[in-house]
Amino acid sequence: MTQPAETLAKQLALVIDLNVCVGCHACVTSCKQWNTSGSAGPLADLNAYGAEPSGTFFNRVQTWEAGAYPAAETIHFPKSCLHCEDPPCVPVCPTGASYKRKEDGIVLVDYDRCIGCKYCAWACPYGARELDEARQVMTKCTLCVDRIYDEKLAPEDRKPACVKACPTNARLFGDVKDPESEVSKAIRERGGYALMPEWETRPANQYLPRLVRQAQEF
């Protein structure tokens, strides 16, 4: 059924530093603004001013607690598509609307071919895909594919909107197959890890673990 995934020469990805994410949601709103206005949008907001608002987002920042008081830690945890190297969402798509780009490893949806069957979302263990309720097509993080190659933008702006928005530089962007890239070095030197490794999806996005400092005795 699923062939072993091809190893691509280039794989763009995000590396997220859990040490410095402060949970401000700037990446969430910046992502929403860029993508609702760009080629991936519009991203629906249903009942936006009502009691039960529901919208399409490619990126969410969650908050978690690890350990127990007084040694409890609060962890702000940004979550978006991990652009897996062996993406389980791609082979299940009956129309070929879901695909992984050979040139840079970005997992994308062709909205014109999507029939809205939701099977790819079932096949993603991370819940990274969201059906847009207004357009009835599957949507997900594009790594701002309509931005990172735009030569009309200044070179320093050719990064995903979330990366540009982060005030603490918690989001690094680059090619994880290039050993000299900022992201590869960060993964190598700071113990980058994948989410839910038990499913062997080989996520391209990785997370940098928190360095826990013991409380100082005074």
Next chain:
Amino acid sequence: MRPAFSVILFTVLAGMGQGLFLMLVRADALGADPHELAVGGFASVALLGAGLACSFFHLGHPMRAWRAIAMWRTSWLSREVIVLPLTIAVVALWSLEHLLGKPHTAALAAAGVVLCLALWWCTGMIYACLRFLREWAHPLTLLNFALLGWMSGATLFAAYWSVLHGAAAARLWVVAAMVLTCAGAAARLASLARNRALRPKSTPQSAIGVAAARVRQISQGTTGGSFNTREFFHGRSAAFVANVKSIALVLAFALPLVLLAAAWVWPVPGLLPAAAAAQFVGLIAERWLFFAQANHPQNIYYQAVA
């Protein structure tokens, strides 16, 4: 997972149609009247067709459904989309052939049987191939789609035969339906027992990659709901799920078995149609439970609102 009624109805209706066709082919081999077989064959086409119609309601863009045949090399859903219309076409041709009294070709019957089995295989694999939905990722999923469909088709055929020829003449088919219902019950109980024993592989620790003994979510990142909070949760209480399970076990297996046994002992009209109707309702509940019991690992990321 959230049970989708379009998919529940599709799998129950189509499964019954496939099971009915297998029984018709067997009856044909035993020398049944071609016109009676043709009527049964068209009933099978109607069930499969109704199932196909229901499946469209699951799609966000039904008009694009034709595109779903494209990825048959990798997608079981794509394979199902190819096999289902082929099955309908072959069963319809088989029925037409019997209606017109043309010489029956064994090849057409064989093709129909193979397609019915292939359709169960595709439907089962759609669920069984999702490795992290562990309640589904098991050969029992395939076995259950096939056995439960065949069982319901066999009971329906016994009911049809009793309407045509009286309950006494349907005894052979009553026995077949009882054997299949027992087999279906055994396979479904085995999958229920397996589900009960499953322990989740994914944990809050593996979900965010923090090794602490205690990891809990404080906020899922939104105050309102999202696709993730709707699609992957059944949203019902444990008591509701337990009730559906009881209804499924009674109506799909226990009551039909009692009615079938009663019809074998006392050939009273109405018992077998009642058994078929009970089994249909019971399988709706069974399929609801099949979806509701599947725990998606993404749910770990959607536990708390703050």
